[in-house]
Amino acid sequence: MIVTKDLTHKWFTLFAEKVIQEKEQLSEYDRIIGDGDHGMNMARGAQQLITLWQAVPPVHLSDVFKQAAMKWISGVGGASGPLYGTAFLEMAKAVGAKEELSNDELVTAVKAGFEGIKKRGKSDIGQKTMLDLWAPAVQDLEKDELTMATLQTALTKTNELKATKGRASFLGDRSINEVDPGAASSKLFFEALIEAGEFGGN
């Protein structure tokens, strides 16, 4: 798949819209294993991004990532602000001045985002976090595909994990079989990519 500025703009706009739509549900997941504000916080950043783009749409491909990063870092707060913000910032850095990405370059960018989350959160896969959604998505993208089935399976597997990072880790075993709100919002992020992109078979 070739990734253009327009496709990326559509991807992030869809993501922001989904976050706003799913705000209550994300907060409800967070109320069960965290502190109940994930949806509200994410929706605040999402709304700011939509408002910015309604006034001034992004010009360059990297603007999409950079502007999303800034809105998440300065508008969201909590842990999800720096985590998503760092991911988008690392993606912007990986994209650089390119105005179009080959599939390999998209993979590189998403991987850079994944590494950013790992570094900022001092976390790794298997700890019931966003990363458990990002890792399988990267694996799919490497094959130039991304399916809803992959995302759903990844979320189901994440639900079964015991949280050892983030606020949910305080619950220990009680976090098993609950939905990690960060994983749920990451699913929305990649769903938005599926809807915006043109993968074979979708």
Next chain:
Amino acid sequence: MMKKIINQPDQVLADMLKGYKLVHDDVFYLEETHVITRSHFTSKKVGIISGGGSGHEPAHAGFVGEGMLDAAVCGHVFTSPTPDQVLSAIQVADQGAGVFLVIKNYSGDCMNFDMAKELAELEGIPVDFVIVNDDVAVFDSSYTEGRRGVAGTILVHKIVGAAAENGASLEEIKKLAESVVAHLASVGVAIKPSIVPEVGKPGFELEEDEMEFGIGIHGEPGYSREKIKPSREIAEELIHKIEVETKWTTDQTLAVLINGMGATPLMEQYIFAHDCLTILQEKGYTVQFKKVGNYMTAIDMAGVSLTLLQLEDEKWLDYLTQSTLAPAW
């Protein structure tokens, strides 16, 4: 159903801080970034900054004033402030001797304050920090997020604030703060959950006759849920928990902070204080400093926490008793 004296649930932060500024005219309010600062700074003094999510009033803005904090960064309710918010506080609090951040151990706070530190260092402002993790209710290991930062943070504010006022360097303050945190332990109990205004329903469920030991200041789960007990038995359990987790011997000299969680009246706090102080005395501890009241609340949670600080260095007691203009101390 939620009953609160507010206007708009999503405006509580700004509305509260505007009110705070009107009541306490000797502070500045940076409206853009929700930062409360002193109006007069001491030149060449290390700036002391604390902050975090709101909902813990009087923490943290109530501790801004000569002798304690230079600035408090106020996030949304139970949500860490963002790096740009923290950065604006650092810029204002920097009086040429660097800035020290008091951070409570939550992943959001750690990440946002760390990003702000990186940004400030790019501007040439030396920044150091301490992470307060006094809540012994949480098992501390490399496989968990570690202990949370709770009411003991207030004693850290007071001690480092006084030391900074007396001219301590950034390096000295870092060392002092690390040492205080290493000798600090807290544990709480809740009998009724809190309601975040924007959420509108309790953060957790607790039956009418139940209490939960070890609950966090955002309603994070504790270590044991039991039928409600008399104050004396609650005091015994909390002291026991701290003793088990810290392995302190009873020949210690202590500072004691009894903290209300927001909806527990002072009447009950004093009853609980009587029980705690009596038990500590019976056990042989020497208590040289004590304080009771609402310092680190959890909105309208009902409950109390007990903080014990081993007074390892006699200077710490001087710092605790030194005068301050912070309205909430």
